[in-house]
Amino acid sequence: MTHTQQAATEAPAAPQDPQAPRGLGPVGWLRWSWRQLTSMRTALILLFLVALGAVPGSFLPQRGQAPEQVARYLEEHPTLGPWLDRLSLFDVFAAPWFAAIYTLLFVSLAGCVIPRARQHWRAMRSQPPAAPRNLSRLPQSASFETDRDAEQVLSQARALLRGRRFRVADGVGSVAAEKGYLGEIGNLVFHLALLVLLFAVAAGALLGYRGNILLTEGGAFANTLAYYDQFSPGRRFSPDRLAPFSIRLEDFKAEYVLEGERRGQPLDYTAKIYYREGYDSPEKAYDLKVNRPLGVGGAKVYLLGHGYAPRFTVRDGKGDIAFRGAVPFLPMEEGAFTSEGVIKVPDARPEQLAFQAVFWPTAVADTDKGRVLSAFPAPLNPTISLMAFKGDLGLDSGTPQSVYRIEGIGKTLQPIKGGSKILRQGETFELPGGAGSITFDGTQEWISLAVNHDPGRLPALIAAVIAIAGVVVSFTVRRRRVWVRATPAGGGRTVVEIGGLTLGNPTAEFDDLVAALRRAVPPAGPGDDPSGAGASDATDKTEE
Secondary structure (H helix, E strand, O other), X not given: OOHHXXXXXXXXXXXXXXXXXXXXXXXXXXXXXXXXXXXXXXXXHHHHHHHHHOXXXXXXXXXXXXXXXXXXXXXXXXXXXXXXXXXXXXXHHHOHHHHHHHHXXXXXXXXXXXXXXXXXXXXXXXXXXXXXXXXXXXXXXXXXEEOOOHHHHHHHHHHHHHHOOOEEEEEOOEEEEEEOHHHHHHHHHHHHHHHHHHHHHHHHHHHOEEEEEEEEOOOEEEOOHHHOOEEEEOXXXXXXXXXXXXXXXXXXXXXXXXXXXXXXXXEEEEEEEEEEOOOXXXXXXXXXXXXXXXXXXXXXXXXXXXXXXXXXXXXXXXXXXXXXXEOOOEEOOOOOOOEEEEEEEOOOOOOEEEEEEEEEXXXXXEOOOOEEEEOOOOOOEOEEEEXXXXXXXXXXXXXXXXXXXXXXXXXXXXXXXXXXXXXXXXXXXXEHHHOEEEEEEEEEEEEEEEEEEOOOHHHHHHHHHHHHHHHHHHHHOOOEEEEEEEEEOHHHOEEEXXXXXXXXXXXXXXXXXXHHHHXXXXXXXXXXXXXXXXXXXHHHHHHO
């Protein structure tokens, strides 16, 4: 190693410039991130994202409310549907991304509101600030001279301000007054109520449950897990805590407009139900309507939709009754209620039977297009179209199947040649080849119910009412400060200066205070206008 290299190696490091910028470091970045998260701007952005995230739940079907509509949407949109499903857009309010936004909003509001509440509490307990040196520079100001001495002026000012509910503090030759803390309290109450609202909604999602039921006329439901078509419990809810109530559907009636441009549009839906609150409770009657849910067992039962369930009797090739009952069909359209469904007969012998069917409540012939359609949603001329299949339904394989689809067509199930027929109510179709027969016995109606147990509903409602009241108060009450200074002048006179500062737009209250103080301590000398010229000057200044 040369002398030069050794000197370079042993040379001390150059001193760092103390003014050079340094990195924030992990703690600094954490503090910066916390300040950004707990800022009001971030809270507003997150609140907007929550509202934006809830939009898909308003126009896309949701599994918690209408699982059959979700299944139909996926069938009708084989490309777009799976992508929307991957993004949890069919179950928006249970999606991980929605929960993340919701949690961040809760943390942001808590980190923003709680420190502000502490600061406001300290501000309320502190004295109003002392009078500025030059009151004439304030947005509202006035001055006049009086023959009263300074102490008399300040005494009158104190009495006047206290009479108008100002908090008053004495200064050197001046009086300071302040009021309007209720506006900030309303703002804080709004945000705290919003926190409670978020907490109540989260508690309802954790401790509650949602379920869907399909009931046919004459059918019954018991509040147990086995009876639900779909059940979504909260993370902290156990099915063992289900209340032991039961519901029986006696009859469903739908009323429609009979004539005019609105012909066929619904007027009213009424489900005549009977329910028991417990195993040994007496049965009670209730008319369930769309906007009139039933409250039972701590849950709300809502009427969501309805449809038709045609009744069939199916005989197999041996002449035995293999199936008899009503089969719920799904509406293909909301207007005239053309519906589709399947009838599966696994007990038929020697081969199992299945039928694809289309139901028209009021069937009419469309001669122009050579087809049948429904002209009215009520069952005025119930007609059904059938296509028969025979073979193996595949129900013994253990693979779950939809009750609204026939699996294995062309593989284990083969169409029956000549097995298509249009039937009116009461007619029978004898299947070719001695495979059996099917009779269209009549029509019943079904309803879909949503059972929602949400323990956070009442706290959320109370919090929402309080939040609205807080917003109203925060917009109507503003912080105001007033200072009065009395300075002795020559000739036994006193110069009275009044200054005002209002958070937001100035109000007429300052002018009223000036006029009242002038009446309490009248201006001195013939040159002064006792009607309140100073107040007028203050008003002009404010408008400028």
